[in-house]
């Protein structure tokens with residue numbers, strides 16, 4: 671009999687203090703939160719199955735898997751972000767724990783390797799009028815609205831930490847997936863970068 | 879120096895890791911063969927000997943902080959001009975470069 675029950679914890683649960691921080695002279699320029707109710711899974715095409723996988727995904731999920739760095743939305747809260755040649759990250763909003771892998775695996779059997787990543791990555795949402803300026807301090811890619819728009823995605827780094835970023839809306843709002851063991855350093859850097867603009871942190875937000 | 883990744887677009891060289899000459903191929907030596915004569919020469923050449931051209935050079939780069947694809951980059955090593963970039967997996971499949 672275990673004498674201690676293990677409790678599932680979000681990666682930033684102990685680190686992301688909710689509240690208003692940094693400059694207080696104006697409205698918060700940056701809004702930060704962690705998405706805690708989304709299932710993630712990696713999807714990688716099996717050898718010579720690329721065309722069959724794209725066709726199967728389209729009929730099963732209602733959207734094509736993007737073949738360039740973009741995010742595509744399927745039915746029932748599923749979306750897919752390009753994650754390298756013939757690779758994707760599948761996401762399920764409000765996904766039950768462990769729910770995404772079986773949901774994908776049934777339709778993609780033999781066509782793709784599907785591995786649950788829900789515990790392996792943290793997903794941080796950053797939005798607000800100064801979100802772009804805060805990210806520019808640590809990220810080498812151009813996030814200007816002429817170069818990067820809602821639905822666009824990229825694999826790059828932020829302050830030497832490999833990240834996966836995609837844009838949600840024109841606010842601008844972005845979501846950034848970070849390897850879980852790096853998210854403490856990432857959060858430290860992100861909050862320091864946001865401080866001069868004033869930032870508001872909420873511990874969690876729904877992924878809708 | 880900026881390298882245009884065929885998958886991600888143009889990125890700074892901080893996102894990449896360099897491996898070396900894309901023109902060398904691992905010798906096809908049977909397991910247990912004696913390392914002497916032509917076999918020894920082939921391994922010596924593969925492991926140690928490299929040309930040092932002043933102009934165009936075909937080399938392997940890894941997009942480590944990006945899509946994690948191996949690329950074959952043809953680069954003028956005197957000017958850093960990037961002359962061509964292609965995915966290494968296609969070149970290996972076509973037999974134009976040896977497996978890594």
Ligand SMILES: [Zn+2]
Pocket residue numbers: 883884885886887941944945946947
């Ligand atoms: Zn790339």
